[in-house]
Amino acid sequence: MTSAYIHIPFCEHICFYCDFNKVFLEGQPVDEYIEALIKEMRLTSELSPCATTETLYIGGGTPTSLTANQLDRLLKGVRDTLPFEVGNEFTVEANPGDLTLEKLEVMQNYGVNRLSMGVQSFDNQLLKKIGRKHSAEDVFDTMHLIEKSGLTNVSIDLIYALPGQTMASLEDTLQKAIDLGLSHYSLYSLILENKTMFANWARLGRLKLPGEDIEGDMFELAASKMSAAGLAQYEISNFARAGKESQHNLVYWDNEQYYGFGAGASGYLGKTRYKNHGPIQHYLEPLRHNQLPTITKENLTKANQMEEQMFLGLRKIAGISVKQFEEKFQTSFFSIYGQVFAELEAQQLLYQKDGQVALTQKGLLLGNEVFEKFLLS
Secondary structure (H helix, E strand, O other): EEEEEEEEEEOOOOOOOOOOEEEEEOOOHHHHHHEEEEEEEHHHHHHHOOOEEEEEEEEEEOHOOOHHHHHHHHHHHHHHHOOOOOEEEEEEOOOOOOOHHHHHHHHHHHOOEEEEEEOOOOHHHHHOOOOOOHHHHHHHHHHHHHHHHHOEEEEEEEOOOOOOOHHHHHHHHHHHHOOOOOOEEEEEEEEOOOOOHHHHHHHHHOOOOOOOOHHHHHHHHHHHHHHOOOOOOEEEOOOEEEOOOOHHHHHOOOOOOOOEEEEEEEEEEOOOOEEEEOOHHHHHHHOOOOOOEEEEEEOOOHHHHHHHHHHOOOOOOOOEEHHHHHHHHHHOHHHHHHHHHHHHOOOOOOEEEEEEEEEHHHHOOOOOHHOOOOOOO
16 A cells, blocks of 8 residues: 655745745746646556555645645546545645635545644744744634534644743643644644744844753643643654544654655655655656656665664654564564664663553653664664
8 A cells, every 4th residue: 555645835925934845826837737746646656556545645835725726626636546545544734714615625525534734823923923824813713614614634733942932822822722622733843944034044143942941841741731631642743632643644654655746745665765856847847748757766775774664663652563673674673773772771762562662751852862873874
């Protein structure tokens, strides 16, 4: 089985912290891009067919910046090209204020059954500071629309450790988010990515961010409030009600294969990771000549695959199954990683229970340091 990620790089507004592959929507060849996407899906599935697409995920950018007609063309193309069983998880990313009942109806017509919405904060001053164009009121209005549509599986993203953010502001945001009664929440700490407005401002000393200790306190506050609301942490940054975990993201963390379609998208098929051209015209040009827009390919060695299995799988609270690791790689887990495991266990960063190797609470806060230890080369 294979999953598929489909990238829509268009945004009506560029946020100050975002480094995803995106462009301003105005003046872009959106219709040609959609047709090229469908062609890429067809060409790729002819070369690497799959029996079924386990999960579909349309991200961006802002997929809901497309018009209802453009969304209809895209989703029809996806469903006509990729084998998909209705009822499998089909997620579309949305921005508050971009959704309409017409767009929601189009999505549901093609089997979309999950929305992931970029909320980031319920503090209107902070939203302006980070370059978001929506307000907290827009979030509530959009939620009313979603409720009217009958779509019930909704996730929202929140960001903490924002410039000038206080514990009180975060607590208020967390409470408002939890009060929505949703099935899934993703909480990310702000990362200063190169080539973003925030990174430039930080270099100039114009950005005041909470310190590491406050960032840690914010994460612990978020985790405790989610837990108290009956939302289990199943991955470092993700919390869900039972059975509502993101099946698509679990494909990544379980190191399974997936198609990556669209400008700047990455995929993983067989033992090969590949990446597409990012700039729109560079992506479109090869497809005009019925050629795939791939810019890089990396054939992974067994050692590469084992490394990825560890640093992706350890993101999950359940960790990795020693038995599954050994079945997948036909080698003993402890013959490869026994010494590293012993060191990290002694530092109380990892533990083993019921055949699973997982991060401790301390390990969750120092995840990147733990992951580095599993690099074999």
